[in-house]
Structures are given as structure tokens and as C-alpha cells.
Amino acid sequence: MNNNIVNGNIIRIDVGDNVDKFSRNNRISAITKVLLDNPNKVINLNYFTEMLNAAKSTISEDLVMIKQSFSALDMGSVETVAGASGGVKYVVGVSEEQSRRFAGELCETISDRSRIMPGNFIYMTDIMYSPEVIHKAGAILASRFIDVEVDYVVTVETKGIPLAYEVAKSLGVQLVIVRRESKVTEGPTVTINYVSGSSGRIQNMSLAKRLLKKNSKCIFIDDFMKAGGTALGILDLLKEFESELIGIGVLIDNVDTSKKLVTDYISIIDYYGIHEDGSVQFSPSKFYK
């Protein structure tokens, strides 16, 4: 770009008509990409004036257009943040109708009887590793936590990691992965024991001390919730970091569980178990009813 930065001020250099001049249409496409690449991050308007060699007033007009179309087409929103460190940010948003439709389609996919494994587990690993599904599921969960202040998205290895990553990305915060055992490459770790709510077995979870700052607000994201023992374990682990669990979100909630250890959480799909006729019973989460 043909700009020089002197003492922090951007000085425009006249570049003539054919160099680095973009039409409004070009600019709108470029600004949209930058916003989408940086969800929930405030981008200063100087970034766009420099990148596109355009005046601030021009960029502001471009942004009005982008705001309009995001709002009209239910694609999330573009918000202006005032003040010295202000600018604009893209805020992920998925309407209830879009969420319900996504949940319905996913229920159909995973209700296939060929997914029933020995022990009546439902095979869902391919779903949890599908960027197409997980990108949308992550946006849905993130849009439910967009109004609270979150410092970290926490998950426990392994299957929920892509989903938790997408939620962290949409919220513009760091992902934290809790391990089953401590690793030599991560320095001092805190390890706790917890009781798996469904099997009653005692298990470990470990987290490197460097990964999570004290006094943080965290949400826990996982692929599947049965009794909620893992979520309780995370709550205990976070206490060791003097940090708070302020929300829980899962893709699939096994509602066919006699007793839930946690009550305050959100899910996208409810699982009712295998019916006596052999069919697999899923439906969009109770949150959509």
C-alpha cells in the first residue's frame, strides 16, 4: 500500500488514479473479508483507510452498506465501538430459525441406524470432525454467549476440540484444552480427580498453569453431555485457578439420563436413546420449543 507511517500518523501519498484505487464494490468485499476473519475483534478504521487507500468517511459509508446487508440477511451484525481504541467488529449471530433448521437437518443425519455401535453408543465422531457441521454449530453456540464477557473457552480432549475452537474463534478469545494427563512440555500443571457421572469411575484432568490466568471467566464447550460429571470436573478445576465457569454449551445433550449433575447449560440437539423399535431418537434441543 502507498502509505507512510510517520509518528503513528498515516500520511496519504497521492498515487494517481490507477494505483491502489478501489471501487466501492471492491472495498465492500475486502472489508467484509477482514471483518469475518476477525470475529468479535475491534478493527480500527485506520486499518481500512490504509489497506484501501480511502478516506475515513468513505470507509464509514461502506460500513453502513455492510451493516445493512448483514442485518437484512440475518448473517450476524457489524457493530461500531466508540472511543479512542474504537472501530468496528463483526459479531456472530445465528437466528433461532436458522439454528432450529440446522438442528433438524443434523438430527436426520445422525438418526441413521447404522450409527448404533455395540453397547448402544451412537457413532458421531465423523460429525464432530466435519468442518461444515462444526463451523455452523460453533456459530450457534457462540451466538448464545455473545452478550457475556468471556475470557476463555475451555474443553477437554479430544472429540469436542474442533467445536470448542470454533466457539473460541467466534467469541474472539483463547481456547484452553484440558488434558487427561499432564505433559512435560507445558510446565507446572494442576491435576484434579473427578467422578464420571454416568460410569461412576474416577478420572483425571490436568491443565498447565500458564494456560489460564487467575480470575478468569470461562465457558465449557463439549461434544456430548450425559450426566454432566465432566462439566462438574471443569468447575472444580477452574476453582483451582480462582476462575469461574459462567456457561456450558454442548452439541448433543443425552436427556435419557436419570439424573443431571448440572442444570444450567445449552445444547443444540437432544438425544432420547434408542427406541424399542430400534430407531435412534434425536430432536432439536428443548431450547427451540
Place this chain on the structure above:
Amino acid sequence: MNNNIVNGNIIRIDVGDNVDKFSRNNRISAITKVLLDNPNKVINLNYFTEMLNAAKSTISEDLVMIKQSFSALDMGSVETVAGASGGVKYVVGVSEEQSRRFAGELCETISDRSRIMPGNFIYMTDIMYSPEVIHKAGAILASRFIDVEVDYVVTVETKGIPLAYEVAKSLGVQLVIVRRESKVTEGPTVTINYVSGSSGRIQNMSLAKRLLKKNSKCIFIDDFMKAGGTALGILDLLKEFESELIGIGVLIDNVDTSKKLVTDYISIIDYYGIHEDGSVQFSPSKFYK
């Protein structure tokens, strides 16, 4: 949207001037978002005509503008795919200059001496869990594999999962995560033993048979490569699936390793070990020189 779908044909319903009519600027912003949400996936133009209530010729003109700005600003490309199942797709692309700048900035961040752990490991977990870093690193690695036909992006748990997920998403393919032990919820698995190239220890890796189709072409993505024992293990594991390893990409290559077991791979950053003055030695990968 005010369209009815009858026998698979979309019938436009006249909606008047004020309903569902979007300006070119609005449409360009919306089309850009849909393209970016679906990297390397062909989207039929009917999708846009229906969503935006516009004629195909109008959408085609919009796409010309979007192609222009992506190309002018080095933001990847928008390509037209001809034929009955044709349409347009967004193709991730990161220029060599952008990659080198990213690598240089990341080297600075991770060269901090406070990252040296007992045993001379360098603490990099926070980097691997940062959506900001991993989104860019994933786009860089994906753009190096964009011209080959890839069926799956394979990784091994745990730290490389976010990076492998981003590469899979950018390439528009399924992610496959190899586990350290087999899981009851995934059905029959194939397990192999392999020798870690640096420690000489024998380790396990397991993959559910359902997760990877025979005769597939795969790339292996990981956070860090030392001798390359894990990559060789993946090669062996894929043979059990009659599948091929056609590429390897890592964020950081430890070049301070006496003997590499694999030679054909790409990396973003080279690690030269800890200098005798105590400084941590990183530099942008040899691929940028």
C-alpha cells in the same frame, strides 16, 4: 425469501420494490460472506439468486467485482467452476510475502526466553490454542496444498488439532484425528505401533475404521516435527487403510535434529534450538528463503 420451489425449479414471485430487494453493495457483502463460510466448496449460482432475489446475470456481475477485489488485495481467489454441477468457489490463498511476515512475527513472539521449560522444551501450547494465530497458519498451510486433490486432513491428538481443523476447513474436506488409544464409541479400530524418532520409545496410534474410506489421499498436519517418527507412523497407519499420504505440513520444524526420517514436508517456522547465550532460535521456514 419469497421463492417457491416446485419440482426442483425455483419460481420467482414478484415481491414489489421494497421487499427482499438488495443493492449491489448489499449483495456483494452477502455473497462474500457465503463464499468465505464455505472455502473450496462449489456454490451454485441459484443459491445466490434465491437468497438475494436477483437474476443470474446480476449475480454474475457481482461476482466479477468480488473476484477483482480478492485478486487485487491478495486475499485468495474466487473461481468459476463450469458444468452442470458448476458454480463459484472461494479458494484460500496466502501470498509468500504475507506468509513470511506472519512467520517473522510469530518467531518474535515465541523467542521469548520465559518460554524455555525444564528439559529445554519451548512452551508453545498457548500459540497452538490461539484462534488468531491458528486461523492464519491454517490458511498458509492449506494454500500450499490447494492444487492437489486431498480427501482428508489427518492429525494425531492433541495440540495440532486446531491447526489441522483449520487446514481441513480451508480445503473443504473432512478432518480425521488419530487417537493414542482406541475408544469404545467408535466401533472397530486399527491400531499400529510406531517408534518415536527422537525418544526411541514405542507408541500406539489408533484410528476408527469408519472414519477413513479406503483409497484416500491424505495430508498430515501437526504442530511440531522433530525427527518425523509420528509422520512415519501415520504413513504406516494409512497403509492399513490402503490410503496414501501425499503431503505433510507442520507449524514448527525442529531443524536441530540429527536425522530426519521424512524429507518431503512443509513448515512455517524453523527451530534451531537454544543458543549457548540462552536465546531461543527461531526463523521463518527455509521455504521462504
